[in-house]
Amino acid sequence: MKILVVEDDPVSMRLVVGVLEGQQYETETASDVRHAISILESDPHIDLIVMDIMMPKVDGLQFLRYLKSTLRFSKVPVVMCTALHDVSTVAKSIELGAVDYIVKPIEAPMLLEKVRNGLKHGLGSILVVCEEEIELGILVRTIGREGFRCVSCRNGEEAWAKLKEERISLIVAELLLPGMSGYELLVKTKEEFPTIPVVLIADSRSERAKEEIISAGADGYIVKPFTNVDITRRIASLVQ
Amino acid sequence: MSQKAFNLEGALVRVDGDKALLFELLVIFAEKGEQMLVDIESAVVQGDAVAIQHTSHRIKGSLQILGAETAAQIAETLEHCGRDNQLELTHGLLKELQSETARFMSAASEFQVNA
Numbered sequence: 001m002k003i004l005v006v007e008d009d010p011v012s013m014r015l016v017v018g019v020l021e022g023q024q025y026e027t028e029t030a031s032d033v034r035h036a037i038s039i040l041e042s043d044p045h046i047d048l049i050v051m052d053i054m055m056p057k058v059d060g061l062q063f064l065r066y067l068k069s070t071l072r073f074s075k076v077p078v079v080m081c082t083a084l085h086d087v088s089t090v091a092k093s094i095e096l097g098a099v100d101y102i103v104k105p106i107e108a109p110m111l112l113e114k115v116r117n118g119l120k121h122g123l124g125s126i127l128v129v130c131e132e133e134i135e136l137g138i139l140v141r142t143i144g145r146e147g148f149r150c151v152s153c154r155n156g157e158e159a160w161a162k163l164k165e166e167r168i169s170l171i172v173a174e175l176l177l178p179g180m181s182g183y184e185l186l187v188k189t190k191e192e193f194p195t196i197p198v199v200l201i202a203d204s205r206s207e208r209a210k211e212e213i214i215s216a217g218a219d220g221y222i223v224k225p226f227t228n229v230d231i232t233r234r235i236a237s238l239v240q
Numbered sequence: 241m242s243q244k245a246f247n248l249e250g251a252l253v254r255v256d257g258d259k260a261l262l263f264e265l266l267v268i269f270a271e272k273g274e275q276m277l278v279d280i281e282s283a284v285v286q287g288d289a290v291a292i293q294h295t296s297h298r299i300k301g302s303l304q305i306l307g308a309e310t311a312a313q314i315a316e317t318l319e320h321c322g323r324d325n326q327l328e329l330t331h332g333l334l335k336e337l338q339s340e341t342a343r344f345m346s347a348a349s350e351f352q353v354n355a
Contacts, residue, residue, distance in 0.1 A: 010272050011265050011302035015254065018261040054297050105304035105312075108256035 001119060002026040002043070006036045006051040006063070007081070012106060016050055019108040020115065033058040037066075040073055044147045048118050049078045050102075050111075053089055061092055068097040071236055072147025075123035079114050081106060123239060124167030125149045129159040129182065130174045130201070139172060142228045143235060156180025160188065168196055170238055172231070175202040175213070183208055183216065190217035197238040201226060244309050245340065246347035251307030262306075266348050269302050273345070276302070277338055280318065284330045292330055293322030299337075308344035311337060 003020055007013040008031045017027045028043065030036035032055060040046055049067070053060035060080060067073045080093040080101040090101050099121040100114050126148045130136040133154070140150045151166055153159050156177045162168065171189060175182040186198045199220035200213055210221050220234045255261045276299040283291035300315035318333045320326075 009298050009301040010268050011305050014265055014268050015261070015305055018258070018264065019256065022258070022261075052301075054294065056294060104301060105254060107254045108258070 001047045002028065002045050003115065004028045004030065004036060004039055004046045004049045006030045006033065006049060006055070006060070008032060008052065008055050012052065012081070012104075015106055015108075016111060019111055023112060025115070032056060033060075033063045036063065040067075040076075044072075044144060045149060046076055047122050048115060049076055050081065050115065051078060052081045053086070053093070061089070061096065064093060064096045064098055075239065077118045077121040079118045123148070124169040125151045126235065127159060127162055127166075127168045127171045127173075128152045129154070129156065129171065129177060129185065131155065131177055132174075135174075138228075139231065142231050143172070146232055146235065148235070148239075154178075156182065156185045159185055163189065163193060163196075168193075170235060171196060171198045172235070173198065173200055175200050175208065183213065186213070186216055186218055199234055199238070244307070244347075245311070245343045246351070247307035247309050248351055249307075250309070251305065254305050254307075263352060265306060266352055269306060270345065273299070273302065273341065277341060280337065281334055283322070284327075284334045287327050289322045289325045289327060291322070292327070293319050296322060296337075299341075303341070303344070306344070306348065308341065308348075311340040311344050314340055 003025050005013060005016045005027055007016065013029060017029060020027050028039050030039055051060050064078055067078060077099040080098045081104055082089055082101050083104055093101055099118045102111060102114050126143055128136060128139045128143065128150050130139055131154050136152055136154060140152050143150050151162050153162055157179050160180060173182040173185055182200050186200060189196055189198055197219035199222060200218050201222045201224060204223050213221055219238055222230050222234060251262055279295040283295050296315045296319035300312050300319060303312035303315055314333055314337045318330060318337060321330050
């Protein structure tokens, strides 16, 4: 798990990083919002942000507002650090979408508890299932470019195993797969993990009608040849 | 006054008993703290309320973590002066902060020597 720490005080920064790395979390650090944005732009694998509210130039609340209004960052959980007396700022942080807050001065046990809880709010990976390697690569690249973490596999059985071992927020699968088909994967997923949305990609001459797939519980149906926009639009609507 | 120049026990709680990490934080403060005080002094001399608020807030965070309770309290008062644009007391508070931070550094150095 990788955590971005945004803090302009070097002692607070080192404390947070030291405590998190002591628990095997990876960390990225930024001493101001501009730097934090550049890290988020270049690293799609940030799982959580721990951020001070009062920072130079752009404060934490403004940054939080920006994060929550930007699709590719909006699902990254944010834990704010604030002063004890600052009740209105805490309320504002939660209203703007922070998952939690830590009252300063930061204490290691509290920090770890809030981080563990905060990580539960994060978006899991998108499971991409496609037999054909080039098509799989295009899908993963398109989805990854939107800031989502992808788990890819090339058949239904492997996908089913991934579903059981990883935190998955959405499945994008081809209808025709070797072994367990995309349709069977859909049906099994809806039986065992009914809250996970499933989007199926089908050939225009698919043997199963769109209506049959939708009635089996699919949350989206994309016909080949698809465009990047078809994929990103569908995903965006399902993970919002 | 119940506050201490250096509350070692409180500081150790914050780092979950990790003395090596606390030592490291003290080294960082020894390197950066002086510049933080210079930044506050500059803000006070210029009568820049926003800068007083921000620079005092920043050092307050470090001082609280390190168990410099009295110095942290003074930094917080200075921060509020900046926030409320009440600059009359800032010169006096700055002197207090400088003196109390020095007292903290001296007390902390004993810990560092014995660590």
